[in-house]
Structure formats: C-alpha cells, structure tokens
Amino acid sequence: MFEACIIGAGPCGLAVSVELKRRGIPHVVIEKSCIVSTIYRFPTQMVFNSTPERLEIGDIPFYTERAKPTRMEALTYYRTVVRRLELPVRQYEEVTAVEWDDRNGGFRVHSRTLSGRTLETEARAVVVATGYFDHPNMLGVPGENLPHVTHYYRDAHPYYGQRVVIIGGTNSAAEAAIDLHRVGASVTLVHRGPAMSDKIKPWVKPDIQSLLDKRAIDFHFRSRVTEICADHVRVETPEGPLDIPCDHVLALTGYHPDTSFLEKLGVQIDLETGTPAHDETTYETNVPGIYVAGVVVSGFDANRIFIENGRLQAPRIADAIASRMAARVG
Template structure:
C-alpha cells in the first residue's frame, strides 16, 4: 500500500450529496481536501430503485445554491444523478472513486491517518458522511441466504409474472409492491404492523391501500416471515401459519449505518436501541477531536430523521468550525 506524502487539511469519507457539499465548502475556505468514495459518485443514490421519485422537491435537494431543474416538482433518480454529477465535475471536486476507507488511526496529538484499499492519507480533520444504505436490517430467519432473496430492489421487470413476497411497509416496500404488480407480478406484502406505514409518500399511500382493499395486492398485517424455502415461504399470522408458493422475496426492512466503523474510530454511540453517535450539534464534531459527522449518519438508527434537504447545512457548519480553528 502506498503512502500519500501530502498532509491534507481535510479528508471527507463518503461521496454522496453531503460529501460533495462538504467538498464545495472546503474549496471556498481554501483548504486542501480529498473526498474518498468506495463506489461510484453518489454511490448510494445510484443503487436506489430505477424508477424512484424523491419525496422532496428539487429545490430542497440543491447544493450551494446551484439550481436543480427537473421535469416535475419531485425529481426522479436519473435527474438527481445528472444533477450531482454535473456539480462534482463542473466544480472539479477532488474525489477518489472506488477507493474504500478501511480504518482511521488517531495519534495522541490528534493527527489522523486514513487507510484505504489503495493508500494511506495524513490529515488534520475528517468528515464522515457515509449515510446508511450499505447494511440491510437482516431478519435472521432460515433461508434468508437463498439466491431468490434480495435486500435491495431495482427494477420491476425482473419480477414480471412471478410470485413475489415483499416484506416491509415503508416507501421502498410500497414502491416495489406497486411497480411489480403493474408489471404483471403476483405480489404479497408481509407487514409487521397493523397498517401501511404513516411515513409512506402521501401521494402513494392511498394507492397501495386501494390496491390491497380491492385484492390486486395481497397483504398480511400483524404478520412475520418465518422461513424462506426454494419454492415457498412460511408466514406466521395472528390466525396461524400460512405456506405460500413463491419465486422471489424482497426483504425491504430498512438499512443501518456502519456502526462498527464509527466505534472502531472511537466515536461513542448511545447505549439505547437508537445508537445515536455523539457529536456537538453546533459544530458536528464528535467526541474524537477533529472528526466530524455529516448527513444521515448523525441519526443512528433513526434513519428517517436526516435527509439531504435538512442536512445540507452540516457542510457549512463543519467547515466554519474547521476554518475557525486554523
């Protein structure tokens, strides 16, 4: 592994919208910086479903007051990819793609070394902006490892004419169920709670409720998926056990940040189920001096708390604090 001899003022871990926003602010402050992204540009967004429509309107997804013009008030995934790519390339954001951060070492003098799959970087400050989309919430049930099972959903065409079970009742699960049904798939939803989630997009929630009520999509409420087999699934309901013929299973039960990475670099997490990282709400600096958090990762397991639209401000907050300490 090579050692980069330059000492950076700032290393930004994560090349999503918030990581790019931090890079733009670092450029304004005249700081030497580098964004490290383990995948492609805005990697998590790239892996969202093909037909995804954002909950937010386009102006709320804008970075650095650069206009985001979309065909409709609520942009689609393809439009967002185009927007963030143009921002990164037009502003020459310094970013290394397909370079995964493996670990961070901090000296007694609070100097940091970022170790990646390719190099070692020395830096004074670090921003962790890695989001939460990398690790699914596993059910840990028999058969979850079968090839027919997926924790991510992409395109409905793949499931056309097939018997597909969708587990979950949030936006991702509802979108998948509706799209697959409309491509000719036979969809069954398994929902732990007694109804479709209240946070489902307001223009989509009536659609899924109506499809369930008319019988176009079958739904088991107050139920859980107990086992997945090659050609069937076993469901436990309030009325007993059901066995359904099945071709594919989509476990869209949410995702979580990489808590182990945070702990490994010394960031404290709350002792409750929320696992909120410790940071100063005014500066976003964690309990480890010189290491900051930005974006969705600040919410721990409360992944509904932070979005692009309300965490864009983290970039300026952090860079103002870093610049003020130089």
C-alpha cells in the same frame, strides 16, 4: 497533509466538500463506489418526495421537468455539481482504516482501490459521511441469506411472471408492490404493522391502497416472517402460521448506519439510539478531529436525517475545521 478527508461522496459528503472548497481548505473526498451511490441504487423509476430546491448544494440550481425530481435527474444534478465546482473526489476507493499519527499530528487514512492498490492519505481532520444504504436491517430469520432473497429493489422487469413476497410497509415496499403488479408478477405483502405506513408518498398511497382494496395483491398485516425456505416463506399471522409459495423475496425493511466503523475510530455510540457522541453545533465527535455528517448522525433512526436537512450540517462542519486550521496556523 490535507486539512480534511471526507469519507463518503453522497449528497451530504459532497455538501461538506463544497463548503470546504469555498473556504479554501485543502481536502479530499474518498468514495468506495460512485458518487451519490445510494441514489444510484434506488429503484430506476423512483421520484423523490422533496422538491428540487431542498436537494440543492453549492448554490447550483436544480432544474427538473416536474415538481418532484426523479432519480435520473438527481444523478445528473450531483454529477454537475462535482464537475462544475471541481470537487476533489476519488471514486472506487474504499477506506479500510483510520488511525492517529503522533509524528505528523494528523490522521492516516488507509484505503484500497478496485484494482487492489493500497493508499495512505494524511489529514488533520476526518469527516465520516458514510450514509446507511450498505447496511440493511436484517430480519434475523433462517433462510435470509438464500440467493433468491434481497434487501434492495431496482426494477420490476426481472420479476415478470414470478411469485414475489415483499416484506415491509413503507414507501419502498409500496412502490415495489405497485411496479411488480404492473409487470405481471404475483405479489404478496407481509407487514408487521396494522396497515401500510402513513408516511407513504401522497401520489403512491392511492395506488397501493387501490390494489389492497381490490385484492389485486395478497397481503398479511400484523404478520411477521419466521423462516424463508427455497420455495416458500413461513409467516406468523393473526390467524396462525402460513406458508406462502414464492420465487423471490424482497425484504425491504430499511437500513442503518455502520456504527462499528465509528467505534473503531474511538467514537462513543449510544447503545440505545446508535447515535454517535458529537457536538450539536460543530458535529465533532468525542474524538478530536473526527466529525460526522448526514444520516450517520441519526443512529438507528435513519428517517430523522435526509438530504434536505443533512446538507445543512455542512457549513457548521466546515467552519469548525476552518477554526482548527486558523488556531494551528495562528
């Protein structure tokens, strides 16, 4: 019986593990993919908007070559943290269910490994730090599930010489448009807003604006995709409907946490905000012994919590679990 089981080995889940280990609290971290899998799935050339010290956990310095860390540097850093602190992470093991066991006075966590082996882990508390990157915001239009449509962008090379429609107007859309143009793709941006987001990274904004000003890429603002077909995208523009020929569609419209998993645990979800019911000081939900950490706390507003502030929840969660343990033992 562990004192805690953390579901998710992203930076915030790892930060909770660090704090539990500091307090000598037996725990385990279960991750369905690799550690910090969201960062792994970021574009290969991505540069963070944060400075390295704001991504640090466990008081282990994060050294970078430049002022802003790259995706590769972040992957190296978090591997170093897990290795150096010997955090108890079990990778490639997906949690399938969590249930309360009256006989043992704790939770029974059911999981399955890549090879199909089923496991059960007992823990007195469960910390849900599952992030959001597995659940893209769907467009809800016909053709969205066609094979040439994706909600993720990794690298520009596969799109050389291709006609690509990018849907979105935030950092991910801007960076993808710049990369694809540089490798020789024909790019069209479609965004429902009047312009690109004002939150685009400072070093990205001049490049994307230059491409727009020079008409080096096509773009349609105040527009929305109404249908995706095999060889074109149907768009409703201010001037009327338009069919845009394309070979690939990158629907970079953001992501959201999996609230359905929390609901199965009995956690109350605000229908309007998607925010799980929780104590702001301990991050314990309305279900005693179930905690939330990281971006899952923010509900539908996934931009409210990042690594920078999500990692700061960890000491409070660890203190709350330590108090529960002390009260039981005492």
